[in-house]
Amino acid sequence: MSDAGRKDFATKAKEELVPDSTKSTQDKVKETVTDTGDRVARGFQTDDSKGGAQETFDKAQRASDNNAHGGASNSIGDKVKNALGMNN
Secondary structure, three states: OOOOOOOOHHHHHHHHHOOHHHOOHHHHHHHHHHHHHHHHHHHHOOHHHOOHHHHHHHHHHHHHHHHHOOHHHOOHHHHHHHHHOOOO
16 A cells, blocks of 8 residues: 555556556656656655555665666656657
């Protein structure tokens, strides 16, 4: 279960399991926007004030963001372009 105001774990899992190639542009943009909102919410709440599952998930996601996705080095605009397949 996710903390209040955060994207639900089931929704996150479903988005990850569905291949991007089968998603509409609208779905990709929606996911990018909601993921960005969730990351912002993650940053405003300290880890020690989160539930155990949320804290663990957030730590893993931060590591993934920093290692695999460019972390803070990618702007939100770059992330939207990537979601739309426009960074070629």
